[in-house]
Amino acid sequence: MAVISSDNRGLRLAVRYAVLILIALIFVFPLVFMVMSSLKPSQQLLQDSANLRAFLPVGDISLNNYFAAFQRAPVATFVFNSVLVTGVTVLFSLLVCSAAGFAFVFVKWKGRETLLAILLATLILPFETIAIPMLLMVAHLPWLGVDGLTWGWLNSYRVQIIPFIADGLTVFLFVQYFKDLPGELIEAARVEGASWGQIYRKIVMPLSGPILATAAILKFLVMYNQYLWPLMVTQEEGYRPVMVGLQYFFQLNVAWGEVMAYLSLITVPVLAFYLYLQRAFIASIASTGVKG
Amino acid sequence: MKVFTFAASAAILAWASAAQAQTTLTMWYHGAGNEVESKIINQIIADFNASQSEWKVELQSFPQAAYNDSVVAGALAGNLPDILDVDGPVMPNWAWAGYMQPLTIDESKIADFLPGTKGVWNGQLYSIGLWDAAVALVTRQSYLDELGLRTPTLEQPWTKDEFMAALDAAKASGKFEYAFDPGMAWTGEWYPYAFSPFLQSFGGDIVDRSTYKTAEGALNGDAAMAFGEWWQGLFTNGYAPATQDPADRDGGFAAGKYAFSWNGNWAALNTLQQFPDTVFLPAPDFGNGPKIGAASWQFGVSARSQHPEGAAAFIEFALQDQYLADFSNGIGLIPPTPTAAAMTEHYKPGGAMAGFFELSAQQALVRPVTPGYVVQAKVFEKALADIANGADVADTLDAAADEITADIEKNGGYGH
Structure with missing residues (x-):
């Protein structure tokens, strides 16, 4: 019986791995297709797309599409802009939204339930519905910079960063997470005379690794994939991000090889950020002992 | 030397001032x-x-x-x-x-x-x-010769019957996957730019250009209905593919899949390099003169x-x-x-x-010279795509005409 049971376990394990590998392949294939296609001339790419050769480095393989992509568009500028805008927004978003979530959960003040409800209601508003009012607003906002007081935020990094620092979803994520933290910890700290700032910095944030990683990944993806807003507010090439830059490759005759090379290049920061935070996420769970 | 230095400095200053003065x-x-x-x-x-x-x-x-x-x-x-x-x-x-x-x-x-x-x-x-930019009926002289077709000219373009006979001959030859490639893989502005001239050659139009205040009669009149039936027939009778892979649009003619391709001057050079005997034929005359977009x-x-x-x-x-x-x-x-x-x-x-x-x-x-064109183009594109995919011609053109007319009314006639 024991032998049969062991066989069944082995079989179950094999089936489970087979299913997992299949699911993994479904997610990996588009990436493999993208990278392999970026190494092929457009003509071959289109021919290979109908069969399994599309996923293999076969035929006329070279880095020519990458060189051509850099020649067609200022790829480095676009990637730099996106990384800068995304990085700064994510950083400030984590600070502001976690502080807001902290205030909503731990600090008792009048009207917080109402304000939280209003904030959550913004989740149902698609960005497109507020894009034009926002455009009209940022086009006339003042800014005090090295040139003194100027009016209008168009063609700048700030116009791509500041409107997206605070958002309902990220605050909501922090609120939900903070609600599950042991209230006794906060109460004990208050009894010991800790200020709200100290509790936020020294108790709540060190316990918030998982939610910080989750919020950062979600915010990163949203910001890195921004298209409509930067299209509306950046008329100068020097401020454009990667997704607007993608349009440079869609000419009358699309050079698909260059498109794939560009996509491969702009995917690198996303993967790097995700892999980095994935480790931080696991480390955070291990060090804080927070259990799901 | 001092004089030269002074003169050079003055010249540079003058040039710099002029540059600064530029608005x-x-x-x-x-x-x-x-x-x-x-x-x-x-x-x-x-x-x-x-x-x-x-x-x-x-x-x-x-x-x-x-x-x-x-x-x-x-x-x-x-x-x-x-x-x-x-x-x-x-x-x-x-x-x-x-x-x-x-x-x-x-x-x-x-x-x-x-x-x-x-x-x-x-x-x-x-x-x-x-x-x-212009569009032409692209084919090869060798195809025309093999199929025994007259080479149309600007003075004497093909009539509708001649064009359809050419498609029949290409289809009957069995040499091609499809006789005609209208370019269905290209969406957006291609539809009104490339296909509305067919409608206009039939005698219809996207909108009534005499007033620009309605599409009734222009997009769903007898001429437009005849165009719609002809357009649908291209696909239902197997002359052309109703849906097309972009790769086939780019390389299908070169690969010998189509006998005739409706394509623009921007693609002509590549085709000529592929086939030196490529000829660019004028649009057929469907009854009201041959037309192409501009x-x-x-x-x-x-x-x-x-x-x-x-x-x-x-x-x-x-x-x-x-x-x-x-x-x-x-x-x-x-x-x-x-x-x-x-x-x-x-x-x-x-x-x-x-x-x-x-x-x-x-x-x-x-194309219709009216502010409403940006809407009309999208309505026209959808109507033609629907008809190509089998929608009822009269119903589709009626609905498109209604939509365009309603948009014109909603915008106060667009200043016409």
Whole structure:
């Protein structure tokens, strides 16, 4: 019986791995297709797309599409802009939204339930519905910079960063997470005379690794994939991000090889950020002992 | 030596002062990502800036696919440049919406320009193109000979019956996957640009051009119904594919899948290199004369410009034959004047693509000149796609006519 049971376990394990590998392949294939296609001339790419050769480095393989992509568009500028805008927004978003979530959960003040409800209601508003009012607003906002007081935020990094620092979803994520933290910890700290700032910095944030990683990944993806807003507010090439830059490759005759090379290049920061935070996420769970 | 140094310093100062005195004109252009096009436009700007001391043009290039949205957003934010380029059929909408102002240039300089390159709205010139584009029925002389077909000419294009007989012959030969490639893989503006001339040749139109206040009768009258039936028949009778892979659109003719391809001058050079016996035939005459589309990108002055005279000076400067020829040689576009055409490699008399110039001159019909065109184009595209996929012709054209008419009414007649 024991032998049969062991066989069944082995079989179950094999089936489970087979299913997992299949699911993994479904997610990996588009990436493999993208990278392999970026190494092929457009003509071959289109021919290979109908069969399994599309996923293999076969035929006329070279880095020519990458060189051509850099020649067609200022790829480095676009990637730099996106990384800068995304990085700064994510950083400030984590600070502001976690502080807001902290205030909503731990600090008792009048009207917080109402304000939280209003904030959550913004989740149902698609960005497109507020894009034009926002455009009209940022086009006339003042800014005090090295040139003194100027009016209008168009063609700048700030116009791509500041409107997206605070958002309902990220605050909501922090609120939900903070609600599950042991209230006794906060109460004990208050009894010991800790200020709200100290509790936020020294108790709540060190316990918030998982939610910080989750919020950062979600915010990163949203910001890195921004298209409509930067299209509306950046008329100068020097401020454009990667997704607007993608349009440079869609000419009358699309050079698909260059498109794939560009996509491969702009995917690198996303993967790097995700892999980095994935480790931080696991480390955070291990060090804080927070259990799901 | 001191005198020389003093003179040199004075000259440098004078030059620097002149440079500083130049008033900056901003310009938006749709050619980002197109290296050749960018090089030519930058050369024109450099030449203009160096040619006089009053104006200095500064360029911002946008990718074509994002250009119109960028201009609309810029207009909303009050941030339009002095000079902008605009797709010909979109110009009336931008003029009506207050994005553009009339273009004041010496009209004698554009007297011999192809009609499709002149953007006229409400009796005033708003934009002018440095090139035009045309569509032809692309095939090979060897195909015509093998199928025993008469080679149509501008003077004597194929009639509808001759065209259908040609498709029948190609289909019966069994040599091709489809007899005709209309280009169904290309969506968007391709539909009204390439296919509405068929409708117009049948005697219909996207909108009633006599008033521009309704599509009733134009898009769903007898002529339009006949067009719709013919259009649907292309697909139901197996002459053409109703849906098409983009790869087949790009390479299907070269691969021998189609006997005839409805395609533009921008793709002609590649085809000629593939098949030296390629011929570019005029559009068939479906009863009301052969028609093809016209009007490509054009330059105009934004309504926000504080210096329309400077903007107009730049546009007038760009109309030199040399630049028109440079664009043609660089990206294969049709030069707007015979003199510029004579300076080009492919459009000069006897050139491999000279026929396109004559097609533009003789068969071209601009798309409806109305601010409502931007909506009408989308409605027309959907109707034709639906009909190609089997929708009832009368119902579809009726619904499209109603939608277009309702949009015109909703917008107060668009100023007509």
